[in-house]
Amino acid sequence: MNSISSSPHESNDLIQVESSLLFTASSLDNNLWICCAASNINSQWKLSGTKLLDVRYSPSDPPVIDDYNTITDYQMIENSTERLTCRSTGGNPLASLAWSCYNGTESTPNISGGSVSRSVQFTARRNQDNTCTCTATHEAGPLQKATLYVNIIYPPSIPEFKVNGTPVDIAVSIIKDSAQTVTCHSFGKPNPSTNDFTWTKERIVVSSNSVLSWAGGIRIQDGGSYKCTVTTTMTPSDTNKSPVIKAVSSDITMDVLYSPRLHQLLSLSALEGESLTLKCEYEPGNPTETTVVIDRLYDRITWTGRTHFIPSLKRSDAGMYSCTARNIMKPSGQQNEIVGEETGIFQINVWYKTSVSKFGLTSHPDAITVTVDENATLNFFCEVDSNPNSTIIFGKSDRLQYNATLKRTDGFLHLAFDVQQSDCLDTASYFCLGYNNYTEIETAPRKEMDVYVRCSPRTSGGQWESNVTAATGGNATFSFDVVAYPVPNIDEYVWHKWNGITFSQVHISDKYTINNTGVSTMFTINDIEEDDFSAYLLTVSNGINPDFNKIFNLSPQDVPQCPTGLTYSATTSSSATIEWISHFNGGLKQTFIILYKMTERSEYLVLTADEIDQKIVYEIILTGLNDGSTYEVILFSRNEKGNCKQNTSLRFDTEVLVESPPGTIGSIVGGTTGGIMAAIILVIVVVIVLRRKYNFDCLCSFRVSRKDLHHDANTDNGIDTQGANNRGYNATQTYEDISMVTDKSLYDAMDNRDNGPDSSHLYTPLDASGSKKNVSYDNVKDDPVYNNTMLKDPAQSVL
Template sequence: MYGTAVMSSLHLRFTFVMVIVCRIYIGADGSVTISSSAATVPEGSSLTLTCTYTGNVQLFAIRWINNGNNSTLKYDITIQQPEPCSIFSTGLNETLFTYTCNTLTILNVTRTNQNDIFTCQANLNINSGNSVIVSVSVPISTVVLTSPTYSNATVNAGSSKKFTCRTSRGLPQPTVEWYMTSSNSCTRNGVKIMNSISSSPSESNGLIQVESSLLFTASSLDNNLWICCAASNINTQWKLSGTKLLDVRYPSPNPPVIDDFNKITDYQMIENSTERLTCRSTGGNPLASLAWSCFNGIESNPNISGGSVSRSVQFTARRNQDNTCTCTATHEAGPLQQVSLDVNIMYPPSTPEFQLNGTPVGVLISIIEDSAQMVTCHSFGKPNPSTNDFTWTKGSAVVSSNSVLSWTGGIRVQDGGSYKCIVTTTMTPSDTSKTQVTTEVSSDVTMNVLYSPRLLQLSRLNALEGENLIQKCKYEPGNPAETTVVIARLNDRITWTEKTHFIPSLKRSDAGMYSCTVRNIMKPTGQQNGIAGEDTGIFEINVWYKTSVSKFGLTSHPDAINVTVDENATLHFFCEVDSNPNSSIIIGRSDSLQDNVALKRNDGFLHLAFEVQQAGCLDTASYYCLGFNNYTEIETTPRKHMNVYVRCSPRASGGQWESNVTGVTGGNATFSFDVVAYPVPNKEGYVWHKWNGTRYSQVHNNDKYTINNTGVSTIFTVNAIEQEDFSTYLLTVTNGINPDFNKVFNLSPQEVPQCPTGLTYSATTSSSANIEWISHFNGGRKQTFIVLYKMTERSEYLVLTADEIDQKIHYEIILTGLNDGSTYEVILFSRNEKGNCKQNTSLQFDTELLVEPPPGTTGSIVGGTTGGIVAAIILVIVVVFVLKRKYNFDCLCSFRLSRKDLHHDANTDNGIDTQGADTRGYNATQTYEDISMVTDKSPYDALDNGDNGLDNVHVYTPLDAPCLKTHVSYENVKDDPVYNNTVLKNPIQPVL
């Protein structure tokens, strides 16, 4: 746009200014952007560029730079700021552009400006962050469809044809589109073609020309449509080409058809008739050519009408000349197409002939009675007679409606005679304009039924041994009538040919099954050799005889009489008898406990089986089998025996025995026991043991123990029982088979306890005393110790109880709440569930006196005063102490026991309530109870009631006083003339 000299001058001046500015504004900041008035500029149009500056430094210059599309400097224009703005450079051709302070307008853009790059600067040191690339447009003027050159484009359906369009030159590169239209005017409203398109651009003088090719594959639907192209390189400015008419060659879409018969494949015609067929092809470009191949018939000329072409053939055919008539359509654009008809020449049926089971026969047929023979009537024609075209008659009756004559269940004698087979067919031409023809033919045949002779009823013969026997074979003759007779014994195949069989003096071996056979010889049609027609009957000769036992035993030992088996073995008994009629069979057993026990019975059999699953000791016995029938004498019923021994270890029998025995000291106790075992244990097989506290020790026959072992029983007696005899005893039984048998027996005492001894007292104080004693044998039941105590001058006893503790011998109890300076009586005895011990024990003791009496001499006043003060102090202390103890009781309860109570029956008293004190540490398992008891006499008189001592003393009054206090303590409160004993509800007073 500018000369080289001018550009150089501008560039030098710009450089000079730039040096000055850089020296003055070095370090200035800001941003610059450049924009254009259009993205694409048509050639000859103007282009306005805008430079926008944003920054803190005052704008004094904007510089426009165009480097061109090959980086060669074209523009270098500096516009001085602010307004009025002016060009800083000189020598520029200002007819080519205009400007404002921040815009530059190129007045005439040409194709040489294509891809020029514009940038701008602010203040000669701030470059624009972007650039503008010039896009110049030169519209195309034409697009021409150059190939094919003919107005019509001929192509076969399915084939491809190439079309070419060429555009004029322009910028940017043109775009070409292809269309198919229904008229000869190109329009972009047609069907756009998208596939098989290629483009070849070429450039000249800065402009681009495009040649576009379309490889078009035609279908029959494209025939008579038009092909064209459209091109554009500027927005909506499209140029349209001329059009080419598609001439698409294609065959008919469907094969040819035969008029009136296009839905059948077989053409029916009667022999020697004249027939005419017409073939038609519809569609295709052009129409197809038609030709017939049909019995050398005469073809007509093609007839074109309404988009189809037709051609006819006329022919005549005779029977057995069936053939196929074919119409062939040929077309230049496709393969051959054909339609065919199979031509069937019909003719009437032939005279019927006969077959027996598929073999041809004459008109006389011999058939064996009951045989499943089929007589078939055969006739040939076109159409061939179907099964339903045949009818069989016998006289006037129809016996079959198909070609086969058969007899359900086989032919019978009454089915013989003369039969007629009739065949009726109808010939119906495919050409409905022709008349159908019906034909009927027939033949006769005779059936001869052959059958064997027939036996009359044969019956079973029953007879006793030694009797005579006669058996006759009676029969009716067959067809043919000549008959032979054979009698045979089946077990040995001996035969007789007489009609009557005689057996003298019947033997057991004559029993069995016999056959009687009557026979003739029949010759059915179609067989060379005759067939024996026979009838066979079976009869039985039965010889009655009495029962005998033939076999009895175990399947594992079939011939043994004495059998020994292991325990848990299975015993399979079997018994067989010989008998006619069949017998009642019984398998039974006998042993030491019972005889003739039936185990299993079957009536009406010759054998019997019986099974014992897992044989045990109790299955050792003698077993037998017996049998009898109507001819057996009951008194002499036959039987067989065998003995079975089952090896087993000892175990308890089913008898009654007691393993827990009670006794009393000095008496005797006996254990008895029965076992089941085999072999039976000997005397040494029974061993008795006694538990000594750590183990069992064997005991033997002596004065202490008596042992009697006999067979499967043992008796063991403990004589003169002592306390140490109350123990556990073990019986061990052995017989040499594991495991040994062990049984535990218990000998328990059952008597009142022995009375405690060694009653003493110790550690007495003014209000308490220790009572001690020694316990003895408790009689086999848990015992309770009863302690009764009272002041000698009182009539009321207090009672404490203590339960026995295992292994404990020495017992101690503390009596508290006693009065000082008093004499107390104590009685001790024990009891268990059986009653009280035989004798009580007792003692007396005195409590200490709290204050000694003053001496008899008179003391000094000072001494007296001092003594009085001391006594007063002591008295106050005692009163306070007594009151404190009194009000610390948990509850106030009173018990009384009268003389009447003392003599009450002890059996109504099953236990004694316990109550303890709080004064010492005791064992928690021992509890006691204080009970008041009133007596008018010495307590020993009341306690010695007969021989049982205190058996009848323990009857208690209920606790009827309310519980008022919580402190664990008690005391005796004097209420003359009796004492009320105050006790806790549930305190514990252990024994030290």
């Protein structure tokens, strides 16, 4: 009640009172009745008539689309007939509904209860997604709308393909081992997801992804026909309609491109001058059209074709070669062509004979003649050109050795040899030669160079006799080789002779012959005399200090000269002293041999005396002689070379003892003679037995027949029976032969002296004064010096 007003208006004596009511109607007030009640006393009310309220209002909520009021997108399959119903509830009066949806056909509004609905039926095609709007209009309010976005779904398109993002047709070329992938593309609504794709090859699933790839790159066997299938499900928003599954597929051919493949390439070997065919065998690639190139690597000369014929191999043909087989590949998804190729390396080995390419000293690499100072280091090198590798021999040739090998290496192309400190002996012609399987050793190529080492003269190291022996009257030659550079001139060889005080130079004469050539000298002494046995000095110079000096010795070595001056003195009835003069011993120690006997005997007794240095006159006492007897003596000397060439002899008589009384002489002589004869016979028998037993020539009781003594004076072993002091001795006198082997000379008998037990000798003297006992002489240490002749058996009887 907003206000009540009254006025004094009187009518019919009544007071008229008016009351006005002002209010805002709401939708809740619609269809309500309104009336006015009045009361003035006692609370008695009077009601007025009623009025029905008709309140005009718009719906409180906007219209809705049945079944889809909670979604904003409506899924429909293309070309299908769809029906949407729009409903508006409330409002007084009900709202008017109108559709804006693909020019669809609207139904008549349908009022039911407090709502009004209206449907629209339409058909839509893909790519016509739009909005369907239901508009509610009302007189009491603004326009209200219900909007639904219509999403027109449709099946996937036929798959298409891309390689690395570039569309390709249904034939795809991919290079072998490439990491390229093929993608299957399709579009639709809903748009296919990655997992909606399936790749199959010969009904075998190879990928469940839109991308087809190959682990490690595609292989040749991966080529072929593939099928890509895309499958999607179209689910309409109208639940009264079943979902529609749609699968589409496309086929594609994978062509795997790959390079040609070479067969195994083998190295080739042939002899220089032979023919050779180079071959490049291969398996074609994809595409099969192939170009083959043979390339010689060191000079990049090429030949096109799978074979190349070389009619005559040269050394320059040796080396590494390549064989390349190539094709042209055009992979899908790329603008540029790809050259597919495979290259192999092989070697041509040209065998050829050895040749020496370089030889010399590192300090003089190109010289063929080199002169160096002594103690210089010589670094030799030798290089050969050879295939196969060579045996290399480095050596030298000099006057001592010809082609002496210093170093050898097998299977090499170079050799080095060092001489750390060169000397005279390194002056030589050096050579280097090489040979291999194709070179004859006898004709092996070689290079040579001459090396001269400046040095003073010295011995060459050869075997030279510095001590020479000779005989008087003969010749002796000293020869010697030196090494020296420069080579001494012939006048730089000087020979000297020792004169007892110093060396004095000798010159060419009848006595001396000197022949000097190069590094050799020969010095000859002619018609040697005793004075020539001396020391000689050779001096060699070549201008480089020091000079070379060498001493040579000429020594005698001949039979001795026979002693002379054989005499006797101081004879007694039982002894005599013999003297003689010694001469040159021939260079060897000599021994004097004294043979003596009574003239009526045929066998000699023997005494020896050794030479004493620097002694000239010798004497010896003969003892145990018979009185009143004539003795003959023979003297000669001997050394290791033999006997002197001529002996000497003499005769002497022993003194006569005082004569015995008459009548006794005969008995004495007879008894003595009988005893002596008995002793002689006994001795002869014993000697014969001993000689047979020991088989040697006894020097004791030595029997020498006159035949043995009768020699030609010109023979080496002859005994001159004509002594210088012969005292009437007749050289032609003969003697009775006594049992004696006559085929041996007197000196042959002396040669058996080594059969004795030692160097001293026993000899058997003649019986003195009728004595029968053995007489033994010891070696005399002072003058005269001699050795007694010994018996092998000291028990031998005395002659």
